[in-house]
Amino acid sequence: MDIFSALPLQKRRELELLFQNCTEEVKYYMTLLEIEAGQTFIKAGTDCTHIFIILSGKVTGVEWPMHERPYPFKDFGPGDFFGEIECFAGLTQYRISIITSTRCRVLSIPADVYMEWMRMDVDALFLRAQENMRRLITQTAEARKYLFMEGKDRLMVHLIRKYEQHMPPPRLLELRQTRPQLAEEIGFSIKTLNRSIQKLEELGLIWLQRGKIVLPREGYLRMKDHIEHHING
Structure with missing residues (x-):
């Protein structure tokens, strides 16, 4: 058809x-x-x-x-x-x-x-x-x-989803949600979310701009590879 x-x-x-x-x-x-x-x-x-x-x-x-x-x-x-x-x-x-x-x-x-x-x-x-x-x-x-993923990996999964919702793929994705909104979407406490953000920032996968998460394409690709090979593999 x-x-x-x-x-x-x-x-x-x-x-x-x-x-x-x-x-x-x-x-x-x-x-x-x-x-x-x-x-x-x-x-x-x-x-x-x-x-x-x-x-x-x-x-x-x-x-x-x-x-x-x-x-x-x-x-x-x-x-x-x-x-x-x-x-x-x-x-x-x-x-x-x-x-x-x-x-x-x-x-x-x-x-x-x-x-x-x-x-x-x-x-x-x-x-x-x-x-x-x-x-x-x-x-x-x-x-x-x-359910059994650690905090930073659950945040990675969420950020990957957010990035892939945009077509064509952006060079940089800035999340507009506040910390409480993000925590609610993922099912985190604010404390766990902040700790997970800090870990991803230390790994060079994201950075913060005016308190908002910025995800570059390179960070997305590295997170995607991590989840596919170390979590789903």
């Missing part, structure tokens, strides 16, 4: 295989959306009425726990589905909020139409069940690993 032409090759093949026998009803009701950066297009706690598939751009998943303080936990991109797991689990509301980090192109399918297709197409159902199980297992492992 032409709508998948902008996806990375592997993702395009996966979605073309998935949709090769989709019903005419799915084709009729699916809609292409263009969503600007900074928009919340899924809000946790609202009715799960549509399945969304990211075709281009990046989005951030945001948890809204009981104390009502948002926690951005993961970035997603082309080929990722939202609302599907809730439907498979029989849940009537979205469990997380999704905010666009960049301008995005999104495919929207009514949830009832999508699920009727899944009930009729056993091959498509198997593909999506397999992918969702893989995603859940991976995310659980990532969450467990993140």
Whole structure:
């Protein structure tokens, strides 16, 4: 299908295989959306009425726990589905909020139409069940690993996410958040955050300008290499 032409090759093949026998009803009701950066297009706690598939751009998943303080936990991109797991689990509301980090192109399918297709197409159902199980297992492992990281490594992960939300990649990224805002986003105390900032500054990965963190591209690349080879490796 032409709508998948902008996806990375592997993702395009996966979605073309998935949709090769989709019903005419799915084709009729699916809609292409263009969503600007900074928009919340899924809000946790609202009715799960549509399945969304990211075709281009990046989005951030945001948890809204009981104390009502948002926690951005993961970035997603082309080929990722939202609302599907809730439907498979029989849940009537979205469990997380999704905010666009960049301008995005999104495919929207009514949830009832999508699920009727899944009930009729056993091959498509198997593909999506397999992918969702893989995603859940991976995310659980990532969450467990993140929980046991030391402070400076958790700060690195957060700074890497912030840097990668900007396209094209900047030469320098200055974070606008205050220390309390940063601490809340990462799940740190202010004391732990300050200590972690000091360690990254001593390593030459960041510097401070008017109290705000400045991350150069070289620092980003070094942090990315550290996380991939010493934490995720």
